[in-house]
Amino acid sequence: MSKNYYDAADLRKFGKITEWNEELGAKFFDYYGKVFEEGSLTAREKSLIALAVAHTEQCPYCIDAYTKDGLQKGITKEEMMEAVHVGAAIKSGATLVHGVQMMNIVNKLDS
Amino acid sequence: MATKSLKARNNDIANTERQLEILSNGIFANRELPTFATKIKETNQFPLRPKKLEILQINLGYMCNQVCDHCHVDAGPDRNEIMTIETMNHCLEVIKKTGAQTLDLTGGAPEMNPNFRWFVEEASKTGIKDFIVRSNLTIIKANKKYHDLPDFFKKHGVHVVSSLPHYTKGKTDKQRGNGVFDKSIEALKSLNKVGYGMPNSDLRLDLVYNPSGAFLPGNQQALEQDFKKALKADFDINFHNLFAITNLPISRFLDYLIASENYDDYMTTLVDAYNPVAVQNVMCTNTISVSWDGFLYDCDFNQMLNLKVASKVQHISDYHEELLQNRNIVINQHCFGCTAGAGSSCQGVVA
Numbered sequence: 515m516s517k518n519y520y521d522a523a524d525l526r527k528f529g530k531i532t533e534w535n536e537e538l539g540a541k542f543f544d545y546y547g548k549v550f551e552e553g554s555l556t557a558r559e560k561s562l563i564a565l566a567v568a569h570t571e572q573c574p575y576c577i578d579a580y581t582k583d584g585l586q587k588g589i590t591k592e593e594m595m596e597a598v599h600v601g602a603a604i605k606s607g608a609t610l611v612h613g614v615q616m617m618n619i620v621n622k623l624d625s
Numbered sequence: 626m627a628t629k630s631l632k633a634r635n636n637d638i639a640n641t642e643r644q645l646e647i648l649s650n651g652i653f654a655n656r657e658l659p660t661f662a663t664k665i666k667e668t669n670q671f672p673l674r675p676k677k678l679e680i681l682q683i684n685l686g687y688m689c690n691q692v693c694d695h696c697h698v699d700a701g702p703d704r705n706e707i708m709t710i711e712t713m714n715h716c717l718e719v720i721k722k723t724g725a726q727t728l729d730l731t732g733g734a735p736e737m738n739p740n741f742r743w744f745v746e747e748a749s750k751t752g753i754k755d756f757i758v759r760s761n762l763t764i765i766k767a768n769k770k771y772h773d774l775p776d777f778f779k780k781h782g783v784h785v786v787s788s789l790p791h792y793t794k795g796k797t798d799k800q801r802g803n804g805v806f807d808k809s810i811e812a813l814k815s816l817n818k819v820g821y822g823m824p825n826s827d828l829r830l831d832l833v834y835n836p837s838g839a840f841l842p843g844n845q846q847a848l849e850q851d852f853k854k855a856l857k858a859d860f861d862i863n864f865h866n867l868f869a870i871t872n873l874p875i876s877r878f879l880d881y882l883i884a885s886e887n888y889d890d891y892m893t894t895l896v897d898a899y900n901p902v903a904v905q906n907v908m909c910t911n912t913i914s915v916s917w918d919g920f921l922y923d924c925d926f927n928q929m930l931n932l933k934v935a936s937k938v939q940h941i942s943d944y945h946e947e948l949l950q951n952r953n954i955v956i957n958q959h960c961f962g963c964t965a966g967a968g969s970s971c972q973g974v975v976a
Contacts, residue, residue: 526897557847585836586843588851590793 525575558587565594566601627692630701631877638880639699641931647879648958652889658896661960668901672953678946679911680727682925682971683716684708685735685744686917690767693801695835695878697929700733707737712919713744715941720751723946725913727755729971731925734764736771749781757784759833759971762812763805775819784829785821786868786971787813790837792855800837813862822864831866833973839887841898841966842869845974868973871895873926873962895961903968906975909954915941923954925971930959 532539550560561583568576584594631639638644652658665671686707689700708716720728728748735741735758749756758778765774778785789809790800797806813830816822822830832852836842849867856862872878874891882888909923913934919941922928936952938945968975 526893552847557844558851582840583843585838585840588791588834588843588848590791590796 520574522574522578525578528575558589561587562589562593562597566597569598570601570605627694627877628701630687630692630699630703631880632699633701633703636880638876638883641929644875644879644930645932645957647883647888648874652892653958658892661956661958661964664896664899664961665901665904665956668904670901670904673904673907673909673956674953675950676910678723678725678913678950680729680908680913680971681720681723681725681915682729682731682912683915684731684917684925684928685733685738685741687733688737689733689761690737690764691734691761691802691805693877695800695837695872695881697873697876697878697926698733699876699929704733706917707739708917708919710740710743712917712941713740713747715919715944716915717744717747717751719941719944720748720753726753727757728753729757729759729912731759731971734761736760736764736774742777745777745781745783749783755784756782757786759786759788760812762787762789762809765812765815766808772815775815775821778816779819779821779828784831785816786831786833788833788835789813789852790835792852792859796837810860810862813856813864814860817863822862824863830864831868832864833868833870835870835872839872839882839885839891839894841894842871842969845869845967866973868971869967869969870971870973871962871965871969873959875926875959876929892958892961895965898965899961900964900966900968900976903964903966903976906968906970907960907963908970908972908975909963912971913949921949924963926959926962927955930957932957 529543532543550557550564555563561580564576565580565584568580581594627634653660662671665673687698687700687704688702688707689696689698689704690702692701730745732738738744745758760774765771787809788801789797791797794806797809798804813822816830819828820826821828834842834848834852842848845867848869852867853864856864874882874888874895879888882891909927912924914922914925914928916922916928920928921934921936921939921941921944922932923934932955933939934949934952935955936949938948963969963975
């Protein structure tokens with residue numbers, strides 16, 4: 515057993531999840547592949563969305579995968595950082611908007 | 626950014642035997658990764674054999690005005706290996722009788738060979754169908770004596786293929802040196818001005834993209850669209866096609882991979898992306914590469930590793946196409962670079 519919860523080498527083994535459930539694993543990877551195909555959004559736009567979400571999910575595997583994917587697609591480091599800030603802005607906004615809930619409760623309880 | 630070749634710096638990697646040693650040891654020797662031979666045996670593609678010869682690629686010398694970080698030739702201003710007139714004459718004899726439809730001149734900066742123009746004039750008289758010169762663009766702006774190159778190319782119906790790693794200044798200069806992007810843009814404008822790369826123009830101008838580090842190129846078509854859109858919007862520049870080329874783990878790129886501790890991961894990425902369909906169309910199956918001193922190789926990369934063709938005929942002065950075509954192609958682990966994903970060749974993707 516590894517001493518670390520995360521191991522970079524595990525990313526390459528992602529496909530192996532299919533071995534323990536062929537049907538669901540295959541369906542997932544089929545779906546996953548389709549999602550990232552060129553559609554109404556370009557593959558480039560999808561890659562940047564994935565990079566932002568990878569950060570908000572704080573998934574090291576996804577950050578690794580979509581940073582490399584961005585480089586392959588010719589996305590610049592400036593574009594990548596802006597995408598990360600979009601994720602961060604939503605994260606902090608999501609925290610701060612709950613401040614209204616706190617204000618509501620204070621206003622109701624504290625005369 | 627280095628200003629000298631590995632050879633001039635006496636770097637270990639300048640030694641081709643050392644490179645082959647690296648490519649055969651480590652993760653390949655301990656069987657963590659399969660060798661290229663093992664991999665192509667899986668699909669009954671071993672030994673790799675030539676198909677119809679289509680491209681004769683001639684390297685006019687390793688001298689270059691640039692010292693790009695990832696150059697597989699280890700080219701630079703300090704390299705003085707240059708093709709002589711005598712060897713050029715041997716090449717012309719071959720060009721006259723070859724079945725190949727494409728002549729592809731490369732370097733270094735081929736324009737720096739003092740007999741470059743004479744050779745192009747002579748070669749253009751042979752009626753070769755597609756006559757490519759691989760120009761690094763900046764050479765056109767490097768010195769007054771090169772300023773008329775766009776007109777010269779046009780006069781001889783040359784198909785210009787030029788490297789441009791990215792449509793932004795930052796990424797291009799990081800890889801190819803400060804000021805390279807601005808000069809390249811000026812050169813592209815000069816080429817457009819005489820008709821190169823314009824929509825519906827017969828004067829072909831294609832660009833070559835290679836990644837700026839230890840990662841694979843993305844989808845060639847998508848990259849071409851991004852390049853076209855950006856170069857048109859920012860500089861009003863036109864070109865025809867973009868060739869996406871994978872960096873092969875040899876010479877300066879190998880040195881970079883090792884120094885940056887990316888070698889194992891990069892080789893793993895190449896092997897993981899192995900595509901047997903790409904093997905069917907790798908360029909060594911339709912190309913002969915000629916070095917500045919007239920020796921024959923399966924491709925430009927084998928030339929840089931000093932892996933000569935496995936044939937009785939090894940020099941342009943003894944050239945015999947039929948004999949040459951009956952040979953096994955020399956392979957090693959660097960070949961994974963041409964078979965990853967959509968594959969890679971001097972003409973871009975192959976699968």
